[in-house]
Amino acid sequence: MLHKGTTSGTTKQQIEVLPGLFHLPTSSSDKPYLIGSKCKLCGYVSFPKRVVCPACVKGITMEEVALSRYGTVSSFSISRVAPPGFTVPYIQSFVELDEGPRIFSLITGCEPEEKALQIGMRVELVIGKICEDEKGNDVIGYQFQPIKKNQTKKRGRL
């Protein structure tokens, strides 16, 4: 488990890939979650969080919410090319969160092989290193990993 402010080495820094995407646990009992937003008027849920609801478009109607840690793989590809700092091969996917948003995510916790993956498989959120920046620092982002069948409860909340 990663903790806010810790570093894995003497010189390496841990840097969040982008601000405001996820909650980084501060203790061992604290769980990570993605930060989304929900429209006060129409109930539409988005990730990442936003201010104007893209569904009803009535102005500033969205407020921040903690999202489920579970989702379903809606597509994936094992890529042999990557932006600088990422290790290939790696698994790119679209994950449909239980609240609805279909989001881009890397998949971790399984081999980057076609047989390890399938559309419709259940995955859970993990926060961890996704790549290194040009200075060799660990870039921390969200990813999803396959979960065992007895954990595949729908709408699992924190």
Next chain:
Amino acid sequence: MRKVVIIGVGAHVCGKMLDKSLRDLGRVAIWDAISDATIDAKEIQVAYVSNSIAGLITGQEGSRGQTVLRASGLGGIPVINVENACAGGSTAFRGAYLEVASGACDIALALGVEKMFCDDTPRVVRAIASTSEIELSKMGVQFTALYAMHTRNYMQEYGLTPEHFAKVVVKNSYNGSLNPYAQHRTPLTIDQVLNSRMISDPLTLYMCASISDGAAAAILCAEDIARQYTAKPLVEVSACKLASGVFRGRSDTTIPTLSEIVAQSAYKEAGISPEDVDLAEVHDAMAPAELMEYEELGLCKKGEAARMIDEGRTKIDGDIPVNPSGGLTARGHPIGATGLYQVAECVWQLRGEAGKRQVHNPRVALVQNRGGFVEGDDAAAAVIILRRRA
């Protein structure tokens, strides 16, 4: 709105040209188009110039169009710099079209010019990634994989195999071998395509358009004065439609794709149906996209694209030739110029000037150009319908 015709097109060959600048590439396309139109360069009243990534590749972030045009002798006119990712070429064309259609100008130039090759490959990769939401590439998105994931869903829905995509590449590489403007002129076999390096499964290297340098241009003119300049067949712009991505809610596949929406509106404006199209230049940035585009453009019904390619219907001698130029995968994909290469190819085809790759007596041609990726949809898509005047 006035009727608008294309009286001249020109292009530089696509390829890797480290020794040529944007000015060099643009000059060839511009002056080929001016010669083709047989106009005096001073008669051009406005220019729309598309370029996507020069700011990151050459460092020329602002005034890109002016730097290219002045080196070709063009100045003193309004120059509008256009950036719209891989759809920039058709977006520049639209600007020039509207200038003439509205009556603001009589003669307008649309130019697309792009340099993608440089001696720093990571810079090229970053520049391409920057044409979509930059946050995505920080998260690890590789553009090929976005197409790959979409392709996987398409394969699952309609039972396609990688062989279907290889057949698209075989067709386009053959067409490219006949095109003197093409970057890749070696016909490929199905085995060569399937056995080329895997990029993002199921997409192999040869299924992906490669980076390219190039430039293409078109000169548009009010129809009522066009005969003062050219004796060549006139090519009318029957429709020119552009849109940006739409909100799609959840995984609702009943919402038409952006290219479908734009195509429907273009057919309506042109007063034709897909059956009237004699040839199409479509955006095969990745080979599977071409098959999906057959369906999006209404060239066949949903799920029938695999049969279209199996039966060879989209070859040059088929009943609805697609990408006779070789498409993005063979002709090349200098991103901000691609839409104007597509227009130029259609004009040559409609005039019967396409040489060995000539489609039999086409009357109506369609261009489909798309670019970028924002919030789960194309950033932009354009459809242009061109018709040879009797």
